[in-house]
Amino acid sequence: MSLPGHVRIVEVGPRDGLQNEPASLSVALKCQLIEQLVSTGIRHIETGSFVSPKWVPQMADTEQVMHQLQRTSGVIYSVLTPNLKGFERALSCQPSEIAVFAAASEEFSARNINCSITESLERFNPLIEKAKVQKLRVRGYISCTVGCPYTGDITPQQVAWVAQQLNEMGCDEISLGDTIGVGNPLACKRMLAAVAHYVPLSQLAVHFHDTYGQALANIYAMLEEGIATVDTAIAGLGGCPYAQGASGNVATEDVVYLLNGLGIQSKIDLSQLTVVSHWICQQLNRPNQSKVARALHPQRKKP
Ligand code: HMG
Ligand code: MG
Numbered sequence: 001m002s003l004p005g006h007v008r009i010v011e012v013g014p015r016d017g018l019q020n021e022p023a024s025l026s027v028a029l030k031c032q033l034i035e036q037l038v039s040t041g042i043r044h045i046e047t048g049s050f051v052s053p054k055w056v057p058q059m060a061d062t063e064q065v066m067h068q069l070q071r072t073s074g075v076i077y078s079v080l081t082p083n084l085k086g087f088e089r090a091l092s093c094q095p096s097e098i099a100v101f102a103a104a105s106e107e108f109s110a111r112n113i114n115c116s117i118t119e120s121l122e123r124f125n126p127l128i129e130k131a132k133v134q135k136l137r138v139r140g141y142i143s144c145t146v147g148c149p150y151t152g153d154i155t156p157q158q159v160a161w162v163a164q165q166l167n168e169m170g171c172d173e174i175s176l177g178d179t180i181g182v183g184n185p186l187a188c189k190r191m192l193a194a195v196a197h198y199v200p201l202s203q204l205a206v207h208f209h210d211t212y213g214q215a216l217a218n219i220y221a222m223l224e225e226g227i228a229t230v231d232t233a234i235a236g237l238g239g240c241p242y243a244q245g246a247s248g249n250v251a252t253e254d255v256v257y258l259l260n261g262l263g264i265q266s267k268i269d270l271s272q273l274t275v276v277s278h279w280i281c282q283q284l285n286r287p288n289q290s291k292v293a294r295a296l297h298p299q300r301k302k303p
Pocket of ligand 1: 016049050052055056082083086087089112113141142143144176177178179207
């Protein structure tokens with residue numbers, strides 16, 4: 001088992017994190033957050049989503065965020081687009097990547113995007129074709145890859161089938177989401193093995209929410225299997241409206257600390273990340289979910 005030499009972090013805090021925060025941030029603060037995250041060395045960042053503002057009001061201002069953002073060259077600025085309407089809205093803001101999102105669970109698909117899995121894939125097809133014409137990178141998400149809040153267990157074959165469809169449609173990368181954070185290393189390895197029959201490991205990312213505290217263990221297991229792209233959120237922002245007590249994504253700081261300890265390059269400055277982490281928690285008036293950020297608190301007094 002050899003670990004990758006470099007891991008690409010995809011920072012999803014400004015989207016997956018903020019979409020679940022009860023407090024809404026202003027456009028200026030969202031831009032500041034994204035710019036500060038980029039200054040830590042992060043090179044791939046989700047800035048928002050073009051979904052229905054009735055469904056997710058926290059993301060209603062993504063267009064303004066994308067327009068007001070000071071961009072840095074070489075950084076991938078990604079946005080979620082659930083349908084052609086979302087894609088057309090996104091195009092006016094020149095993202096570097098768009099992301100479509102499907103689920104491995106029918107019930108979750110219905111509740112999240114109001115259609116079946118097959119209908120969602122049919123929606124994505126023309127959208128991905130248009131994105132390719134515009135030479136945009138396309139990311140495909142699969143939610144509920146190890147468990148669904150409504151129907152429980154999900155088989156690896158269900159996930160593999162959706163991954164195969166997204167791959168054949170032309171997704172450059174597929175992110176495997178443990179949306180409610182119920183996975184463990186064994187279940188995740190089984191799921192990944194099934195998916196890897198259809199999609200090369202180099203085109204796969206993992207996306208763990210940390211509800212049951214398994215995210216770091218799962219990430220380590222995935223690194224051992226050859227995964228080298230990991231989604232994270234600063235300060236572990238977010239939550240999941242579909243699972244009681246669910247937490248946000250695994251914290252970026254905790255993953256960078258793990259990578260540093262393993263001697264894996266991420267080119268992200270951990271101490272700067274910690275400063276951003278405390279700053280955003282202050283803005284949102286919420287506790288910091290990153291254990292590493294708490295341990296490295298700049299104002300922590302020695303006992
Ligand atoms: P719908 O109600 O079925 O849509 O929602 P519709 O096509 O019937 O249209 C209804 C109305 O919405 C119409 O307006 C449309 O124009 C409008 P009206 O005529 O009533 O005034 N509409 C839109 N407006 C703005 N932008 C759009 C858009 N589309 C339609 N793109 C829809 C279907 C997909 C839009 C809705 O269900 C939705 O927005 N869902 C998004 C939910 C969401 O954002 N969930 C979180 C992201 S997924 C996630 O977090 C998981 C992930 O992190 C991975 C993991 O953790 O596993 C990615
Ligand atoms: Mg998520």
